[in-house]
Amino acid sequence: MHWTDINDIAIELSEAHPNVDPLSLNFVDLRNWVLALPGFDDDPEHCGEKILEAIQAAWIEELD
Template identity: 65%
Template sequence: MKWTDTLDIAIELSETHADVDPRYIRFTDLHAWVMALPGFDDEPNKSSEKILEAIQMAWIDEMN
């Protein structure tokens, strides 16, 4: 997975962190959790606030 795979990342995060409400996550935590996902293979510095926000929104959508 790469940073642009927002839906795939959101699905993985919803399974890995099922007890977390993504509406209240800090972007620093979100960044670290994405980097720790199995199958994630991208550079840490390629993320941005816009990408993290897109991941967060996809995760929220995935919960609903």
């Protein structure tokens, strides 16, 4: 997975952290959780706030 795999990342996060409200998570923790996902293989420096916002939004949508 790469930073651009927003929906795949959101699915993996929702499965790895089923009891977490994505709105309560700060972006530092969100970034660290993405980096820790099995199969994630991208440069940590290629992530910005817009990507994290997109991941958060996709995760919220995944929960609905």
